[in-house]
Amino acid sequence: MEQPVLAVLQFCVALVLAPLVPGIVNRVKAVFAGRRGAPLLQTWYDIAKLLGKAAVYSRTTGWVFRAGPVVGLAGVIVALGVLPWAGSGALLSFDGDLILLAGLLGVMRFVTIIAALDTGSAFEGMGASREAWFSSLGEPALLLGLAAIARTRGSISLAGILGVTSFAPGSAGGAVILLVIGALFVVFLAENARIPVDDPNTHLELTMIHEVMVLDHGGVDFAYIQYGATLKLWVLGGLIMSLLVPRTGQWYLDIAAAIGGLAVVAIATGVVESIMARLRLVRVPQLLVAALAMSALGLALALMNNPPTAALNPPSAALNPPSVAR
Amino acid sequence: MTLWIESFLVLLMITSLWLLGSSRLLSCIAAVSVQGVLLAALPLLLGIDAPPWRLFLQAGVSLGLKGIAFPLLLLRAVRSVDARREMEPLVGYSLSLLIGVALLAGSLAAGVRMPLPAAGTPVLLVPAAMFTALTGLFVIVGRRSAIVQAMGYLAMENGIAAFGLAIAEQEPLLVEMGTLLDAFVAVFVMGITIFHINREFDHIDADRLSTLKDSP
Numbered sequence: 001m002e003q004p005v006l007a008v009l010q011f012c013v014a015l016v017l018a019p020l021v022p023g024i025v026n027r028v029k030a031v032f033a034g035r036r037g038a039p040l041l042q043t044w045y046d047i048a049k050l051l052g053k054a055a056v057y058s059r060t061t062g063w064v065f066r067a068g069p070v071v072g073l074a075g076v077i078v079a080l081g082v083l084p085w086a087g088s089g090a091l092l093s094f095d096g097d098l099i100l101l102a103g104l105l106g107v108m109r110f111v112t113i114i115a116a117l118d119t120g121s122a123f124e125g126m127g128a129s130r131e132a133w134f135s136s137l138g139e140p141a142l143l144l145g146l147a148a149i150a151r152t153r154g155s156i157s158l159a160g161i162l163g164v165t166s167f168a169p170g171s172a173g174g175a176v177i178l179l180v181i182g183a184l185f186v187v188f189l190a191e192n193a194r195i196p197v198d199d200p201n202t203h204l205e206l207t208m209i210h211e212v213m214v215l216d217h218g219g220v221d222f223a224y225i226q227y228g229a230t231l232k233l234w235v236l237g238g239l240i241m242s243l244l245v246p247r248t249g250q251w252y253l254d255i256a257a258a259i260g261g262l263a264v265v266a267i268a269t270g271v272v273e274s275i276m277a278r279l280r281l282v283r284v285p286q287l288l289v290a291a292l293a294m295s296a297l298g299l300a301l302a303l304m305n306n307p308p309t310a311a312l313n314p315p316s317a318a319l320n321p322p323s324v325a326r
Numbered sequence: 327m328t329l330w331i332e333s334f335l336v337l338l339m340i341t342s343l344w345l346l347g348s349s350r351l352l353s354c355i356a357a358v359s360v361q362g363v364l365l366a367a368l369p370l371l372l373g374i375d376a377p378p379w380r381l382f383l384q385a386g387v388s389l390g391l392k393g394i395a396f397p398l399l400l401l402r403a404v405r406s407v408d409a410r411r412e413m414e415p416l417v418g419y420s421l422s423l424l425i426g427v428a429l430l431a432g433s434l435a436a437g438v439r440m441p442l443p444a445a446g447t448p449v450l451l452v453p454a455a456m457f458t459a460l461t462g463l464f465v466i467v468g469r470r471s472a473i474v475q476a477m478g479y480l481a482m483e484n485g486i487a488a489f490g491l492a493i494a495e496q497e498p499l500l501v502e503m504g505t506l507l508d509a510f511v512a513v514f515v516m517g518i519t520i521f522h523i524n525r526e527f528d529h530i531d532a533d534r535l536s537t538l539k540d541s542p
Contacts, residue, residue, distance in 0.1 A: 174329060174333075175329075175332055175333055175336045179336070285420045286347060286419050286420050286423065289347070289420045289423040289424060290343065290347050290423060292423075292424075292427065293343050293347075293423050293424075293426060293427045293430075294340075294343075296427045296430065296431070297336070297339060297340070297343075297427075297430060300430060300431060300434045301332075301336065301450075303434075304434065304438065304449060304450070
């Protein structure tokens with residue numbers, strides 16, 4: 001199939017299948033707990049139900065509160081358009097689009113935070129503060145990790161990084177990729193409010209981060225937020241999965257492998273949620289700093305392994321002394 | 327082979343970060359002992375030009391001491407003073423990890439520039455050794471509990487031993503064994519001292535020991 005058609009196809013597949021990911025996570029948790037669990041399509045049912053309801057707005061809120069869910073959903077949909085999760089190019093692709101990906105996720109977080117602050121509730125302000133605090137540690141880990149992979153794979157566009165057809169056996173980049181995957185998985189759990197950082201099931205005021213920020217949204221707005229959250233799960237999970245799953249070049253195989261990979265990421269998340277307890281709040285930054293340290297280590301290794309190529313970034317030649325080449 | 331060596335050295339660095347970031351004493355001991363095991367495996371992997379019996383002896387002795395004996399001694403010390411957690415450290419754990427990243431960058435920058443006598447030494451060996459030693463030093467300075475400081479001493483010793491591997495062909499076996507013996511005696515003495523400090527003063531906070539004076 002042709003490239004643009006394929007890009008549109010994989011974009012639409014993601015839009016339709018994304019709500020399955022939390023369904024799989026919940027199903028895995030249910031199996032671990034010996035329950036039958038909700039149907040896999042539960043998130044779709046929830047969203048459909050919420051879309052049928054009207055939103056209720058408090059008198060203390062302004063346009064920021066109403067704009068929050070819409071802008072957040074738009075941001076994450078564009079992020080999905082940037083990410084070539086099934087290998088064959090995304091809707092939008094250019095050099096440096098990995099920064100755009102991180103930026104779009106940042107926009108989503110920002111509007112969620114200011115919408116929460118706009119309610120004037122002390123409770124939501126607390127959640128917003130925590131979200132800002134944790135993401136200020138998670139985002140450097142994401143960016144440094146992306147930089148490390150970009151250096152290893154010799155490209156600064158997501159298509160060049162993720163569209164690798166196969167792994168060179170015994171390549172020096174293996175350690176870097178593994179480190180970055182470890183770091184990105186922590187960021188994935190933190191950004192999506194999964195268990196070691198936040199518990200998606202509780203409504204206990206002392207433990208909530210993400211959940212507390214969206215308490216005042218209802219109806220259509222809340223449907224947008226839920227759908228946006230599933231898409232975010234897909235985007236970050238797809239990023240991790242794409243680093244592991246090699247590409248075949250056949251579009252149907254690639255898409256099937258990518259969906260399978262995402263299912264594996266979802267199952268891993270479910271397993272983590274089943275066997276771990278939520279960390280104490282003071283320990284969460286430590287976890288994120290550990291992820292940051294892993295990313296930084298990966299970047300340092302990538303800088304040492306790959307002597308700079310002229311096309312990539314000439315100024316960094318100073319970082320690699322000639323002795324590396326021996 | 328290069329991949330193996332690189333993975334081991336990366337794991338060595340990760341154990342150092344693990345030591346910096348963990349607050350539980352048992353977790354710290356695990357970090358130090360994993361570090362010892364990794365270090366014991368290195369002489370066999372590096373392809374050093376030396377008789378095999380020497381390499382195996384070196385690996386075996388350092389595995390026995392750093393991987394088994396030291397952790398057991400430390401465990402005994404922890405149990406005898408009944409301490410589970412490190413007390414409030416001078417530098418917080420998150421900040422320690424960030425400082426660790428800075429140390430890592432510093433040792434990578436400095437380590438690759440260092441001229442070595444032996445050609446064919448893996449690029450990462452010297453940075454990993456420097457990082458481990460610096461981490462140990464930092465733990466000694468930044469923690470208050472005497473047990474964790476002893477672990478910092480061990481990490482520093484590990485770093486120095488790893489550095490020694492880079493020049494292993496020039497270094498006599500006797501020196502290697504001597505260092506191991508020194509480390510053994512030091513950890514042994516530290517374990518006993520910690521026990522006595524604890525019995526005498528009901529704590530092992532090295533900070534408060536400095537206020538003790540002989541004169542009235």
